[in-house]
Amino acid sequence: MKRYLIIGNSAAGVNAAATIRANDKTCSIKIISSETFNSYGRPLISYYLNGKIKPENIYYRDENFYKSSNIEVLLNTKVEKIDTIKKEIIVDLGEKIGYDKLLIATGSNPFIPPIKNLNFNRQKNVFTFLTYNDSIKLKEKITKNSKVVIAGAGLIGLKAAEGLFGQVASITVIDLADRVMASVLDKSEADIIQAHIEQRFISFKLQTSICEVQGGSNVSGVSLSNGETLKCDILIIAVGVRPNIALAKEAGIKTLKGIVVDEYMQTSIKDIYAAGDCVEFSDLLSDESKVFALWSNASSQGEVAGLNMTKIKTKAPKALAMNSISFFGLQLISAGIISNSKSGNNFICSVKNKLRKLNIFNDNLIGFVLINDNQRAGIYTSLISDKTKLSTLSYDITSRDIGFNVYSKDERTRKIWDYKGGY
Amino acid sequence: MRKIYAFESKCLGCGLCEIYCRTAHSRSKDIVKTHKRESITSAIVVEEILSSSTISYFALQCRHCENPKCIKACISGAMYKDDNGVVRNNKEKCVGCLSCVLVCPFGAIKKNDDGKTVSKCDLCVDSGEPFCIKNCPNAAIKFLSEDEARVLK
Ligand SMILES: Cc1cc2nc3c(=O)[nH]c(=O)nc-3n(C[C@H](O)[C@H](O)[C@H](O)COP(=O)(O)OP(=O)(O)OC[C@H]3O[C@@H](n4cnc5c(N)ncnc54)[C@H](O)[C@@H]3O)c2cc1C
Numbered sequence: 001m002k003r004y005l006i007i008g009n010s011a012a013g014v015n016a017a018a019t020i021r022a023n024d025k026t027c028s029i030k031i032i033s034s035e036t037f038n039s040y041g042r043p044l045i046s047y048y049l050n051g052k053i054k055p056e057n058i059y060y061r062d063e064n065f066y067k068s069s070n071i072e073v074l075l076n077t078k079v080e081k082i083d084t085i086k087k088e089i090i091v092d093l094g095e096k097i098g099y100d101k102l103l104i105a106t107g108s109n110p111f112i113p114p115i116k117n118l119n120f121n122r123q124k125n126v127f128t129f130l131t132y133n134d135s136i137k138l139k140e141k142i143t144k145n146s147k148v149v150i151a152g153a154g155l156i157g158l159k160a161a162e163g164l165f166g167q168v169a170s171i172t173v174i175d176l177a178d179r180v181m182a183s184v185l186d187k188s189e190a191d192i193i194q195a196h197i198e199q200r201f202i203s204f205k206l207q208t209s210i211c212e213v214q215g216g217s218n219v220s221g222v223s224l225s226n227g228e229t230l231k232c233d234i235l236i237i238a239v240g241v242r243p244n245i246a247l248a249k250e251a252g253i254k255t256l257k258g259i260v261v262d263e264y265m266q267t268s269i270k271d272i273y274a275a276g277d278c279v280e281f282s283d284l285l286s287d288e289s290k291v292f293a294l295w296s297n298a299s300s301q302g303e304v305a306g307l308n309m310t311k312i313k314t315k316a317p318k319a320l321a322m323n324s325i326s327f328f329g330l331q332l333i334s335a336g337i338i339s340n341s342k343s344g345n346n347f348i349c350s351v352k353n354k355l356r357k358l359n360i361f362n363d364n365l366i367g368f369v370l371i372n373d374n375q376r377a378g379i380y381t382s383l384i385s386d387k388t389k390l391s392t393l394s395y396d397i398t399s400r401d402i403g404f405n406v407y408s409k410d411e412r413t414r415k416i417w418d419y420k421g422g423y
Numbered sequence: 424m425r426k427i428y429a430f431e432s433k434c435l436g437c438g439l440c441e442i443y444c445r446t447a448h449s450r451s452k453d454i455v456k457t458h459k460r461e462s463i464t465s466a467i468v469v470e471e472i473l474s475s476s477t478i479s480y481f482a483l484q485c486r487h488c489e490n491p492k493c494i495k496a497c498i499s500g501a502m503y504k505d506d507n508g509v510v511r512n513n514k515e516k517c518v519g520c521l522s523c524v525l526v527c528p529f530g531a532i533k534k535n536d537d538g539k540t541v542s543k544c545d546l547c548v549d550s551g552e553p554f555c556i557k558n559c560p561n562a563a564i565k566f567l568s569e570d571e572a573r574v575l576k
Contacts (some may be wrong), residue, residue, distance in 0.1 A: 008519070015495070039500050043520070044499055044518065056510045057499070057515060057516050060499070132468075146452050146566070245543070285428070295496065296492070296496035296522060296526060299496075303495065324520055326519075326520065329538065331521060333524070335519060337524065372523055375534065376530030377521070377524050377530070378492075378524060378525055378527035378528055378529070379528065379530045381526055382528035392470075403468075403470045403530065404468070404483055404529055404530055405470045405473075405481075409431065412431075415528070416428065416529075417572060417576050418429070419486055419488065419528065420489040421488030421489055421490035421491045422490055422492060423490055423492075423495070
């Protein structure tokens with residue numbers, strides 16, 4: 001009986017386990033998780049914070065999934081070491097667990113920037129916003145009078161702000177960049193998002209950084225690069241995430257920014273695979289190796305890893321950066337390269353709170369941003385991932401809303417009859 | 424598994440499929456009450472094909488892909504494949520993030536009018552044969568197995 005071991009019980013780990021079970025009914029599958037809770041939708045932690053979902057609905061898979069698939073989960077258990085020679089791992093309680101095939105799906109860690117007098121582990125009112133537990137602790141700590149400072153106006157910082165809205169006295173978001181979601185959006189789109197969030201009396205201090213935090217075991221304020229000082233009773237650090245590669249690196253597995261894998265998701269060491277936020281992978285549009293902190297990417301890679309671990313040779317497709325997220329009802333959907341500074345011709349159609357931006361280069365769609373204009377976005381996404389020549393389509397995609405009628409009759413029939421999906 | 428296939432030359436663009444789709448997914452299952460009292464988004468898209476001389480139409484809905492991208496994109500675990508291969512969305516769990524909309528190559532998943540969830544074809548598995556099929560006046564959509572569909576391609 002083959003023994004499959006998976007470190008990390010989230011998008012990548014769970015989908016790998018399900019795939020392994022689908023292909024091998026008799027093997028043993030064990031998932032190890034350092035978290036207290038069984039797998040949950042990590043992006044849902046902000047919905048928990050503002051009560052938009054019931055706690056029982058945060059779970060990604062129900063208990064029955066693990067039971068019926070005969071997948072064993074060890075919660076509250078941290079893997080300390082991988083012994084690649086003996087093919088075993090050592091967990092924090094000292095127990096050794098052997099494997100035939102191992103998947104590292106350790107995800108991301110929050111990045112804590114060096115800030116004077118910041119001591120994340122000691123200061124009781126400083127939070128990160130990455131886990132269900134972070135969200136629970138934060139929810140317990142806040143009061144109607146809390147003054148909250150959030151360092152970072154990226155997706156996670158803004159989602160934390162949305163989650164806290166209405167429950168605290170003030171929220172201020174600070175970022176070094178000149179716009180919100182700077183790694184995803186250009187200024188014109190970012191400004192729409194920012195203005196929408198500001199309507200909720202959430203304030204922004206951009207092109208600003210925190211130089212120093214004040215207070216002792218409780219932070220009482222932050223000093224900013226513009227000379228200002230802000231009082232606060234809750235500080236949330238959301239300046240970014242980094243692939244969690246320490247375990248792999250220490251075991252002698254090749255890592256750069258993330259864990260290096262081949263297109264079958266195998267690491268530099270045989271029988272050890274990696275998937276999800278902890279790996280770096282080839283980008284569909286630039287061919288550069290990049291880290292993609294994306295749920296869909298993690299679950300796809302988990303599936304592909306699971307297939308290869310059970311000897312069903314499958315290549316993972318190159319990754320495409322994309323996002324679908326809303327803030328206070330404003331829906332943002334984007335994919336590919338969208339920056340004006342990058343090559344391509346931008347077509348922008350913008351009315352009030354609505355925006356559609358298509359980035360076209362060399363007869364290919366290479367990126368798009370849709371704000372409050374969400375229907376049928378997936379057709380744009382496929383034009384990017386299939387690298388469809390736009391001149392072969394039935395109409396100019398900048399001339400009207402996209403539909404499946406953009407394809408020729410033959411292509412429509414082919415897709416409707418034969419399309420099977422993919423990773 | 425049987426799926427719904429569109430036959431473009433037969434579609435009148437009448438939109439009855441959408442009306443019956445909404446009815447099928449209503450609480451009342453009554454066509455009038457559905458449209459007067461309930462706000463339901465149909466899981467079908469009726470599209471126009473414009474050419475210089477004519478307008479024709481086709482109806483499109485979820486293809487129930489073998490390897491669905493929407494399920495992998497779903498951040499809440501709401502999208503799933505049931506034991507019969509039907510791709511379904513659990514509205515209790517769906518948070519309406521539209522990650523599935525972002526990856527569906529057919530554009531066959533819609534944001535629900537209530538803004539909270541998405542709407543997609545479930546082949547009316549809870550009520551027998553798909554309502555849209557039963558009520559299409561010109562057999563422009565057919566409920567076929569893959570083998571049957573291949574012959575008619
Ligand atoms: C607030 C928030 C909102 C987000 N919103 C979106 C969104 O809208 N769309 C989107 O695509 N993505 C979103 N993301 C990103 C998405 O959650 C991640 O891309 C995804 O969770 C990655 O999955 P993963 O399986 O690779 O790793 P993770 O989800 O990071 O899970 C890794 C797991 O491994 C465990 N682990 C790590 N090391 C060890 C060890 N040594 N021993 C045992 N266990 C270990 C960790 O505890 C963790 O549970 C969001 C993230 C956050 C925090």
